[in-house]
Amino acid sequence: MSDHDAATGDTVGGPARTEHVVLAGASGFIGQHLAEAYRARGARVSLVGRDGPDARWGDTAGITALLEGADALVNLAGKSVDCRYTAANRREVMRSRVETTRELKAAVQACAVPPPVWLNSSTATIYRHAEDRPMTESTGEIGSGFSVDVATAWEREFFSGQTPGTRRVSLRMAIVLGDGSALVPLMGLARAGLGGPQLDGPWPATRARLAAGTHHREGTHGGRQKFSWIHVDDVLGSIEWLREHDEVEGAVNLSSPNPSDNRTMMGIVRRAVGRRVGLPATRWMLELGTFALRTETELVLKSRWVLPERLTEGGYAFRHPHLDEAVKSVVAARREG
Helix, strand or coil: CCCEECCCCEECCCCCCCCEEEEECCCCHHHHHHHHHHHHCCCEEEEEECCCCCEECCCHHHHHHHHCCCCEEEECCCCCCCCCCCHHHHHHHHHHHHHHHHHHHHHHHHCCCCCCEEEEEEEHHHECCCCCCCECCCCCCECCCHHHHHHHHHHHHHHCCCCCCCEEEEEEECEEECCCCCHHHHHHHHHCCCCCCECCCCCCCCHHHHHHCCCCCCCCCCCCCEECEEEHHHHHHHHHHHHHCCCCCEEEEECCCCCEEHHHHHHHHHHHCCCCCCCCECHHHHHHHHHHHCCCCHHHHCCCCECCHHHHHHCCCCCCCCHHHHHHHHHHHHHHC
């Protein structure tokens, strides 16, 4: 047993000390949620980012000083994948994950007293398009294409080399729901009467997109592509559970034990915002729409069927295990806000 209880900040046999959590790349809604939650319980939260405020990328010595004696490091850094996969954006999506992870590793290795645990963001998109069976940590199959290449390079960098004294856990997150997540624009579409399912279908592929691995190949029809998700409260809960379980390391799926599908998910969203019907979006509509919005159809058409085997077998109790309740909680939070 450690002489420091990270959950309470108590030191056995001595005065209380303040828990110190370092969050890297925490400018998005997940990072903000974590920072607020840790501060609310009295922890010291330090932030690493392009603009700091406590340490900046490129200042490895400053990051090392920040990590010295910290209780945990959580890295969420990376350019949003909600963009058009141009050559420039692909380079930045990859660089912003691999290089920041490499710098953090150098900082952890340079610490005299490194943080005991480092939780590094990853993505459940690392698994293949799955219509036949769910993907778990033990039985999941790694997919192919640009998004998978990013995920595998990210995890390869994270787990390479040695970090004596620091346990490493890769967080393979499904789509995260919360106020500020991808659920918010879907709620807007539903309110506007456009909250039907997103329907896959044929679409011609260019040689360039095939070579780059950015073309979504036609999959299941009828809006039945699987939708794996997790509420942001359970992202925090999973992280805290992982911090407490020293025996867990390696890749861990962060997803609800109850995945849904696109058609069901959009129906839940419609009901949550008080709309009975919604027009569906066919593949050609999605291709034109995502081109105009500078994003990609893969984000809604890939069948993500992921189960959190390691969390459930370890006894983690999800706060939001069911999609309908999770969506309602997000809608309620936005109304209260």
